[in-house]
Amino acid sequence: MSEQKNDLGQEILKEINQDQTTTEHVRKPFLGKAAIPLLAIVTGLIIGALMIAVTSQSVYAAFGESIGNGFATAFSEIGTAYKALFTGAIGDPIRMINAVKLGDAKEIRQAFNPFLESLVQSTPYIFAGLAVALGFKSGLFNIGVEGQLFIGAACATFVGYSITGLPAWIHMPLAFLAGALGGALWGFVPGFLKAKTGGHEVINTIMMNWIAFRLTEWLLSGPMTRPGSGGMPISPVIQKTAEIPQFFQSPIRFHLGFFIALAVAYLIWWLLFKTTWGLNLRIVGTNPRAARYAGLSTTKSIILAMSLSGALAGMAGAVQVLAVNRSMALGLSSGYGFDSIALALIGNSHPVGVVLASILFGTLRNGATRMMVVSSIPIDIVDVIQAIILMFVAAPAIIRSIYHLRKPKQEEQQIFLSGWGGQS
């Protein structure tokens, strides 16, 4: 036991795997299962509100006049900010109704855009979050999602612009699968190293990230650079046939990729919970020694899981290129690969949880833009809110003590049963 104490990655996995096994067999009431994440979100928003008030200059000025003024200004600042966050993320209902009444097509599109844009923002989160969640389920900590995403995007871009003359129904899936394949390759390598040599996947995926970043940088300013751009790190625009279609005209960017993401989430759920392979994977994830004792091949399981996780990450990159950006350039990702670790944790590594957490993150990020336009509150405040939510989800004891929730009894038993590779 003592040597495992030093291994942070394993400790985290242990935490995660305990929670999962609890939630599987006994169906608890919805709120019971979701209480911690929901309360974490509420707490995150409240602390975010405090941050808005504390960092606002006009609040200080108002407190200089009188305490009453100060509180009034603080509340109005918070109100303005959160109202903007809401209308930016979901939309303004009054405006929607008016737009429909007016019947002006462009106005209707603009009024309904916020909600759909939130889904656009959520799409890469779903893929990336699933990638990490799948890793967690199989006892692997894939920190390489960001790198796999970059490689996936590069592969999808290359297939997207270099192949011409294909019909869309072949070209688009081909480019998307090329992205998945690229990511899978980038996940396969650390998976193979882990299974065959015991090289720790945390170290290897981090290293693979750096290789991916520099490789794509070189590709974009070298072999894949846009002709006539003079070596600027930007790829050619992909062919029309490779585009994942957007459903509406500008400014709405809502695209088919969101539904692909939902379908993939369902597929992962089915794989994990409805197939023998998924069961094996989860057994290996929960307790590799027992799995080996039972005659399961951990080698195969680890390699497959890492490759599949990489494939999901590659899809995140592919969907951004094929559906939104339509070309690849420096600054492709705002850190989806790292945010996705948070998503998997909040979503309890369950596909449904990951999808919901992704939509939450996408919505917050989308609303933040409007918040910044209206009240000049830096977008970073949303990062703070997300971080607080994550912190509380990762450390449920804090939320339990704030809201006086009792600790579920079952979990204590589980700690005993599902030590990560260490029951003797």
Place this chain on the structure above:
Amino acid sequence: MTKKLFAILSVLIVGSMLLGACTTTTPTEPPVASEEPAAKIKVCQITDTGGIDDKSFNATAWKGITDAEDKLGIEGKYLESKEVADYEKNLNAFIEEKCDLIITVGFLIGDATKAAAEANPDIKFSIVDYNYDPAIPNVVGQIFNTDEAAFLAGYLAAGVSKTGVVGTFGGLPIPTVTIFMDGFYKGVAKYNEVKGTEVKVLGWDPATQTGLFSNSFDDQQKGSELAKSLMDEGADIIMPVAGPVGLGAAAAIKERGNAYLIGVDSDWALTSPEYADITLTSVMKLMDATTMQVIQSVVDGTFVGGDVVGTLANNGVALAPFHELESLVPAELAAEIEQLKADIIAGTITLK
């Protein structure tokens, strides 16, 4: 447990309702007051992924907007982009906001700006450090004749160098980088022509357009290595044209202590004061001046699509003061540089 939970939740919900009520009952005084004298011209900037305080293009363009806020009474706003997909989203947000002029920064936002400008012909756009060919009627591209200022820097470097060798390196072999190196080379050549000296330039050959590159804009270690190899070859003045990579070069120069640095884009003696004692001067691209010029044209109603070119004449490019190292520059040399500047402005010296 659930009872308690509901109690807490209901308190929270009521609390948030109260919060909401507060905001509506206390009519927000400060914003209303500021919106009263309406029809303030709104100038909105979208940064690239570098962020608003990148001490470089984004920050300098934003300075142009804040200057205009003081002098022209406009209203400035900005949105930061964290990734490529944000460009279009931020453009849409500002189009929603009915900004009068939207300023984007950098070639990477080129595609998105073009699409937005063509879809919204009634909104004015300006893009920093990029231009369109053919021009778009509602977009002003801000480009810079950086070689004019780099020419002066080259002349200065040749005059100050004791070893008779000066050096430069770039980030990537792209036009906005190599134009610095071209100007620098020509400045040194001019000095040799005038004085009959043979000062050598390492790291760039304008004839073949090849030279020394870090192939990165953020790897400071690489900058340090390149600077060291240039110093090993005898260079005692180095101009790194590679953004933050230049800071690595600065560190290497400071460590050796027998060479000087020429900064680029902004005045490094001010933005990186820790290297002020080795920063001879800087070749500055002043997008605040060109941004101001574009805003002025919107205020005056004279806005026309096309290019605004930053030159020595309109202060869009400039050579920074020598600051702490003024003693290194003989008065005679400084006067010659002033004369060259006047000649370039007058058009008696051409660099093309």
